[in-house]
Amino acid sequence: MRAHLHTDWRAIPEEARGAVAALGNFDGVHLGHAHLVHTLHMARPDEPLAVVTFEPHPRELFRPQDPPFRLTLSEERFAALAALGVKHVFQIRFDEAFSQMPAERFVSDVLHDALGLRHVACGHDFAFGHRRGGNTDFLAERATELGMGFTQVPALTDANGPYSSTRIRRLLQDGYPERAAQELGRPWSIRGEVHHGDKRGRLLGFPTANIPLGRHLEPARGVYAVTVRLPDGRARFGVANIGRRPTINDGQESRLEVNLFDFEGDLYGTTLSVALHALLRPERKFDGLDALKEQIARDAQEARVLLEAELSV
Template structure:
């Protein structure tokens, strides 16, 4: 798959394509309905299947620290889009220029620069300054400038419209089976293992410390997990996602994973952590002895869950 990034939107020069546009945060079932349509149409027309996404996501530009937590990093998103059959991803920087771009100018870039021959969007797709561009405008512009456009119906699971917001709510509630229905896969976070402060090792529970820089987590608490390393080997364990209030009350959200029956070195490996069950919220204990006792109990509960699944 081809990745195009770090170039101005109005300077790109491309070949004919079938395209979709969006945030694609989490690349959930609703997104897959759009992506499958793009792949099918691209094959029919003999053109590449292309997706346009933005970094940062628009809400992160407008709301800064108040923006909702991401379901996927840019790296994870790109991989998921590739897995879905996209042949090219345009990842454009969302800044003041794009935020203030009139809807008509944005459409002109689609047909004049990106050579879009067929555009497929979600039914709620809006674009341009003040979100003034909509499907009706796209239809009008398509007739005038020689491309075609259609939208897709929303995907519902148990009468709920699948969306990134719904998935964040499901994750916050610790409902991983429901989250899996919305995503079409188990929820996973990935990152590179870095060096920690060895506090876990000191109390008998060494951890793999996963870097989650520049990422606000949709999860907080203690969880049953599996971890896959770069070779594809999988290990069971428990994970803490939070600020470690008993140890040092960090202002950064940390992801720490204690693996069962594991001896080895994971440093600098990119690993994938799949969340299976929430055990509890993160708590502040009176000291390390009380924390150690609780982690022992967490491990017992996790092993019991894994034995019964």
């Protein structure tokens, strides 16, 4: 079943109306989000399954000075939601004008009139409308008055508490991508376009695809064992560096540089999805390019062994 992305809530096609929808930001689409979606589906299994979410994340609008924090941007989030069986993703543009919309209008004008939803579900802490004027109690009352069903879904928890995007961000920043993967239900991925670099990797014998982190969270700096999803769907093992390359002292912003094993081809301008499996070592400065080249070779071998043991059948 093919999923559909709708980015203009004022122009929803008739065939997309009448769905049941989970509401939220869904940054990361982790196991807690999956629990919300699955609980809604179990409540209304005969209705088309949808999600109402926002782009950009409201925090990006209200606190633009914050460092990038996103686990998933729009394309990666859509793919993760589609993998959960979501048929329609209603992605509402969260701009200054929309942020001024009162909670009442969000329920009546957007959820009911524009999207034609039959049932909505959210977590206990979902807040919406101008100055977060609406909460779950308000949503339950207004949804019922408008003839929409409502389900408040308890948070999915483990021994460490509720699953949350904040918790996963902390794991990545602390250098534990494998633990983050357990909470996401899949390895964490950075999706981005390959840009031209300075070709130093090629000179060192390890050509790399250079991908700016952009609005993605910056995880712990260092060298990672990764898998890379190519535009045609093929996957390759690889080794990646995230950081500022202190040995060559380029002083630029952090970036993702990935060397794909057993691959030849031009990737410039293409979009890759790079999944982090394990942090092999922290970023550090070496005594010259020869020492760096030797370490890169060791990193590549370690990544290959780790990935073959973890993923090969």
